[in-house]
Amino acid sequence: MTDALDDAGNRAGPGNEVGDDVEDDLGNRVEGGTARVVLSYLTRSLANEPDAVVIEADDSGRTTRFRIHVAPGDMGRMIGRRGRVAQAIRTLVRVAGSRDGVETNVDFVDD
Numbered sequence: 001m002t003d004a005l006d007d008a009g010n011r012a013g014p015g016n017e018v019g020d021d022v023e024d025d026l027g028n029r030v031e032g033g034t035a036r037v038v039l040s041y042l043t044r045s046l047a048n049e050p051d052a053v054v055i056e057a058d059d060s061g062r063t064t065r066f067r068i069h070v071a072p073g074d075m076g077r078m079i080g081r082r083g084r085v086a087q088a089i090r091t092l093v094r095v096a097g098s099r100d101g102v103e104t105n106v107d108f109v110d111d
Contacts, residue, residue, distance in 0.1 A: 035097035035104050039066055042089050047074040064097065065105045078108050 044050040052071040097104035
């Protein structure tokens with residue numbers, strides 16, 4: 001299942017904030033919702049063009065793969081020197097996902 005996330009980092013619609021339970025359209029708790037919100041917050045905060053940030057999520061069982069698309073000028077900011085920023089983002093998202101019992105992978109896609 002692949003879906004793009006809205007500005008709040010979820011599919012449920014507006015109103016969810018960091019720490020709130022993220023729910024899908026049917027009112028069920030979304031697997032890895034905390035990780036989605038954390039990833040959205042981090043990437044949009046780092047980007048010079050936060051509106052250009054697109055996060056695609058591919059859920060397969062207990063693993064969620066996130067693909068991040070950013071404006072060309074923001075890719076360096078997301079990766080950082082020697083990949084340190086990217087690794088820090090991956091670590092924080094992994095920890096957030098573990099709170100929901102979900103393994104996460106974060107990939108930065110160069111368009």
